[in-house]
Amino acid sequence: MRKIFFLLLLSLICISNICAETVYMTVGDTKTLSPTVLPTKVLAGQPAWTSSRPNDVKIVSTTMYSCKIEAVKSFSGYATIHCLYYYRELDPTTGQYIYQRSGYVDYNVFVEETEIKSIEISPTNIALNYGETYRMSVTILPSNAKQNVTWSSSNSSVAFVNSNNILGANGYGTAIVTATASNGLSASCTVTVKKEGSGSENSGDNNGDNAQSSTNYDEVDYYYQISKRRMDALRNKAIQQHNKK
Incomplete structure (x- = not known):
């Protein structure tokens, strides 16, 4: 039962x-x-x-x-x-x-996971003055695919990009920064860093709209060093001009 x-x-x-x-x-x-x-x-x-x-x-x-x-x-x-x-x-x-x-x-x-078809950086050429920053624009298609990228630089002593897509110009010269998607596709941008007063402007589609102030840059220690270098350079320039009088 x-x-x-x-x-x-x-x-x-x-x-x-x-x-x-x-x-x-x-x-x-x-x-x-x-x-x-x-x-x-x-x-x-x-x-x-x-x-x-x-x-x-x-x-x-x-x-x-x-x-x-x-x-x-x-x-x-x-x-x-x-x-x-x-x-x-x-x-x-x-x-x-x-x-x-x-x-x-x-x-x-x-x-x-939606397959990533393409990745683009705009603009592909950027000119910055020493110490400036710039918010990079990355487009991954289709839009519902994973949007996170990994950044690398051919010369991090000249320029590099942090995890918030902020490009920092921390040395003179040229560097190529590359964004790599999760599936391995990548896109690159050439960054030229020149001294202030050289007359260079941001190239490509960058009209200065994306320029970042140092206060928005999340690498505090790094940017402290950048500001210190700029202040030292300005002070030395002022001393040289004073001595010429």
Whole structure:
């Protein structure tokens, strides 16, 4: 008798619960989940939908029989979208819906990384005075692909770019700074650093709109040294002019 009861209970669990379905999405996609089991149930209220990774796969909206989700970003593994519902069953004796039971539906959502097609830096040539900064402009297509890049410089003693895409001119000469996307694609920009008063202007599309003041530069120690060098240079120039009088 106990064995029969156990098998009956197991069969009820199998009927009430559905194995997890697999859903594949890319970043930026939206999808509406509509479990086929729900319309066949007499629901006792609206189901509760939850996401195991709400920052990666978020629930946009829900109705009585569906849920709209959005893939925010790619990640390793998967997110589980859980639908918990309560429903009533028919009493075969009275012909009324009196038994309330619970069931659930799970979806395992995989968010695939969008393939990067291209990366560009604009402008491709920049001229700065010693000590100036410039916010680099990087375009990665498509726009829903990973936008983070890794910066490198052929001569970091002349110019380099920090993690906030700020280019710093900390020496005289020429350097090539390169932005590399997560899939290995890269783009480069030639940076020329000249002494102040040489008459050079930022080249390419840079009309000075992107120039940064030193107070916005996040490398505090570095910029302290830059400011100190500039002040020393100005002081020495003033002393030389005074001695010539």
